[in-house]
Amino acid sequence: MMKSKRLLIILSALLALTAMQSCKSYKNVPYFKNVSDSAYMYRNGIEVAAQPYKDIQIQPDDILQVTVLTLDAATTGTGTNGQMDMIQDPLSSSNPLANNANRNIAGYLVDKEGNIELPIAGKVKVGGLSTSDAKEAIRLKVLQFYKEPVVNVRLANFKVTVLGEVLKPGSYLVASEKATILDALGLAGDMTIYGKRENVMLVRRDGDKQKMIRFNLNSTDLIQSPYYYLRQGDVVYVEPGKGKAAATDASMVRTYGIIASTLSLLVIIATRVNF
Template identity: 25%
Template sequence: MFSTSRPLVFSVFIIAITLLSSCTSSKQLTYFQDLPDKNVIDLPPMQPEERVIENGDDLYINFSAKDNEAANYFNKSSTTAVVPAVPGTVSAPATTTGSSYIVANDGFIEIPRLGNIKVVGLTAGQLRAKLLTSVAPYLKDPMVEVRFNTFKISVIGEVRSPGRYVLDMQRTTIFEALAAAGDLPLTAKRYNVELYRDYNGQRKIYKIDLTKASVLNNQEIFQLRHNDVLYVQPLQNTIARENFNTVTATLSIILSVVTLGYAIFK
């Protein structure tokens, strides 16, 4: 009887030790651990950086004037442009009508009556000023509206809802992106999140420790840019648990086969 139960007791002991060693401490889960112990903490203001137009961007451009009929000669056929109503929303219930332009690989868009206009490298404000100058000889008191139709980021790895998200086009933070993806589960590595950025001809990878308050003061990583990708790694004990579960399942099958064989051939 003792010889039969000894392997079972040993197996239970090994499983218990493994589970205890894989427990996650609170220090691995808490954001901003080094914040001062105050009710109100002042943070430096952050000015959203104006986005620069790149190849492939989807632009909304609309011309208007006192004589709207004349202004419409410079507008394409009306299309529906999606506009987020609330910062951080994944879907965009509000819509408006206007002209949508996809920036070509050569950096130009084609506007009726004005022809090809180079837009790459300009901000929306700079393009607005450029277009106002171009239509001024033809329209009285012209107005031009320019904005980006989309602002997309991707969140992958150890998050509850990985995917590609459309967020607020004016200002989106790293925590709004994580919130859109359902936040980080207990199995996520908060102290080594990677931000992949391909923007304005430069490619960079940032290593971010979300357990440190310094992330709140670093505008370069706190505020996201169009097409940013956040990658969240799993904790090592998560990987260990998965491997342990696989090994345990395999050993269970082997033990069952051995036990069955012993019962048949003894």
């Protein structure tokens, strides 16, 4: 009987350990937890100063979607609607924000000198420009060939990669240039319960170097960070917390608990039979 009691004590300790290790502290789970949950907040809300957005600059190896429209159909030779699609939209998808980046992207590649080469119009310098400035540069170039052209330009390979403790890690194409780190996490299905909200890392190319920045998503200070808005090629990494390792170990502890419970039952049966 003493042996069975000892086994029962061990089993209880194992179960308690499992419960403690499998629990994740709630205090760091919510985003922006420094925002009050008072009645005033529900009625009026608050304003948080946001980091001003800076236009993305076109870089070598970027891919641009370029579309030219003109009222003179005879000039373009494209039919009665006077539209010349220099490239089809590579981001059309049921998801309006992005789709998986593991696919071929059609468009005009920006060469090492910052140029793209368009049909008829030839080379246009776009490196270092925003897409708005590139649109004007292309419009002035094609004005020589088309009557009253309307030009649209979009970055076609705005790719971000999200790794670590998220639901769907991977690389994603982003349709909107004004995307934030929250958008990136949304594309990846948000962080898992084990992701460290207070320690999310952004890796960004800065010339020949890689810059690393840490964010705390528990605080609204995130919105004021100069790195809040994403740039092409950014990598977001969500570090796993201690709860991840504990959850992995917990499954092993549960297995040991089942084994201990079985052995305890066998000892009790054997003890009573001998008695």
